[in-house]
Amino acid sequence: MNKEVFISNRKRLMERVEDNSLVILFAGNAPKKSADEAYPFTPNRNFYYLTGIDEEEHIITLRKKDNKVEEVLFIKKPDLEKEKWLGKTIRKNEAIEISGVDEVKYLEEFLPFVHSSIITNGITNIWLDLERDSFNEDATYTEKFAKKLMRKYPYVNIKCIYNYIAELRLVKSEEEVKEIRKAIRVTIDGVEMLMKHAKPGIKEYELEAYFDFVCKKEGAKDYAFKTIAAAGKNAAVLHYVANNSEINDGDLILFDLGAQVNYYNGDISRTIPANGKFEGRKKDVYNAVLRVNEKIIDAIKPGANWGKINEMANDLLAEEMIGLGLIKDKKDYRKYYWHSIGHSLGLDCHDVGPRWVDLKPGMIFTVEPGLYIEEEGIGVRIEDDVLVTEDGNEVLTKEMIKSVEEIENFMAK
Numbered sequence: 021m022n023k024e025v026f027i028s029n030r031k032r033l034m035e036r037v038e039d040n041s042l043v044i045l046f047a048g049n050a051p052k053k054s055a056d057e058a059y060p061f062t063p064n065r066n067f068y069y070l071t072g073i074d075e076e077e078h079i080i081t082l083r084k085k086d087n088k089v090e091e092v093l094f095i096k097k098p099d100l101e102k103e104k105w106l107g108k109t110i111r112k113n114e115a116i117e118i119s120g121v122d123e124v125k126y127l128e129e130f131l132p133f134v135h136s137s138i139i140t141n142g143i144t145n146i147w148l149d150l151e152r153d154s155f156n157e158d159a160t161y162t163e164k165f166a167k168k169l170m171r172k173y174p175y176v177n178i179k180c181i182y183n184y185i186a187e188l189r190l191v192k193s194e195e196e197v198k199e200i201r202k203a204i205r206v207t208i209d210g211v212e213m214l215m216k217h218a219k220p221g222i223k224e225y226e227l228e229a230y231f232d233f234v235c236k237k238e239g240a241k242d243y244a245f246k247t248i249a250a251a252g253k254n255a256a257v258l259h260y261v262a263n264n265s266e267i268n269d270g271d272l273i274l275f276d277l278g279a280q281v282n283y284y285n286g287d288i289s290r291t292i293p294a295n296g297k298f299e300g301r302k303k304d305v306y307n308a309v310l311r312v313n314e315k316i317i318d319a320i321k322p323g324a325n326w327g328k329i330n331e332m333a334n335d336l337l338a339e340e341m342i343g344l345g346l347i348k349d350k351k352d353y354r355k356y357y358w359h360s361i362g363h364s365l366g367l368d369c370h371d372v373g374p375r376w377v378d379l380k381p382g383m384i385f386t387v388e389p390g391l392y393i394e395e396e397g398i399g400v401r402i403e404d405d406v407l408v409t410e411d412g413n414e415v416l417t418k419e420m421i422k423s424v425e426e427i428e429n430f431m432a433k
């Protein structure tokens with residue numbers, strides 16, 4: 021992406037931060053896997069959102085003093101011996117080219133910079149990304165750093181920048197939408213490849229492999245999440261990822277997957293008949309979910325409230341369940357549908373930001389109603405990615421076929 025995107029992200033963030041502040045974000049490290057092997061590195065998304073840089077250990081600092089902002093990126097000093105094994109790390113001029121920051125220094129200078137910011141430059145607020153998922157989670161690297169700061173400079177205020185960045189990330193810039201469109205394009209190509217090869221007798225992981233092949237071939241570096249390829253009753257487990265069962269004639273196959281391009285994600289679910297024909301009850305259940313998918317998409321426009329849309333989806337699905345004879349009383353709908361209608365999509369598949377918001381142009385939400393009837397071996401989810409526009413919405417996944425007729429025709433070819 022163009023560096024202007026990251027410059028703008030930093031500018032908009034620093035407009036919200038008070039004077040005498042230093043914002044510090046870490047790119048992070050790949051955790052150890054086993055022996056001398058690490059898990060693949062992926063940058064802290066808030067660091068990436070502000071820099072566009074995706075290498076380990078780097079640190080971005082944004083210092084606001086007398087209402088002027090100084091940006092300094094701290095990078096690893098090149099280690100020429102190590103580079104013979106692992107390849108080159110980013111150079112100062114490259115870091116400026118990618119991120120557009122004012123200045124780049126080496127990591128050795130980071131702690132003295134923090135110290136002088138507090139002692140010489142009168143910084144009284146230090147803002148860190150102190151996101152945590154649960155009370156019991158181990159302390160993150162940033163929390164440990166915060167603790168050190170509190171011990172050494174007990175008069176400094178430690179503040180959490182996470183919500184400010186998350187709120188910015190909720191509304192996508194045009195450039196971000198472009199990246200998501202690319203991820204969706206690869207995802208659709210992958211789904212089509214997988215659908216071409218779907219047939220009774222093969223294993224779920226074989227279908228996953230066709231999707232993986234297209235993602236790799238089209239240059240996607242990663243996936244939005246571990247692919248779900250679930251046949252028959254496996255589809256009643258929302259995040260079934262074992263993908264190791266044989267597909268039977270008559271099964272519906274639910275797949276939920278996404279390619280990731282430049283860290284932006286696509287997220288699509290489709291449900292198809294293994295033998296190419298939606299029949300009887302399965303067709304009825306499929307069409308019930310499809311009606312809800314379409315009605316919810318129609319409700320997406322600026323000013324609509326995501327919480328209300330979620331309630332509308334609950335109600336519509338409950339009505340469909342009554343129509344299908346699954347329940348008698350709407351309040352029992354959780355028996356066959358127990359997630360929410362969707363989520364913001366962006367640099368994270370389940371993207372950050374406040375959840376039950378009033379929709380604004382630039383937000384992207386998934387719409388993913390489902391019905392999961394384990395006792396009948398049926399699980400259906402139909403998921404699209406929808407951009408809120410000035411006058412309504414655009415279905416970014418519109419090229420991914422979804423009607424019974426379209427899917428049957430495609431599979432008959």
Ligand code: GLY
Pocket residue numbers: 245276287363388403
């Ligand atoms: N499989 C993740 C999602 O669709 O939200």
Ligand code: MN
Pocket residue numbers: 276277287288289388403
């Ligand atoms: Mn999904």
Ligand code: MN
Pocket residue numbers: 287362363386388403
């Ligand atoms: Mn989703």
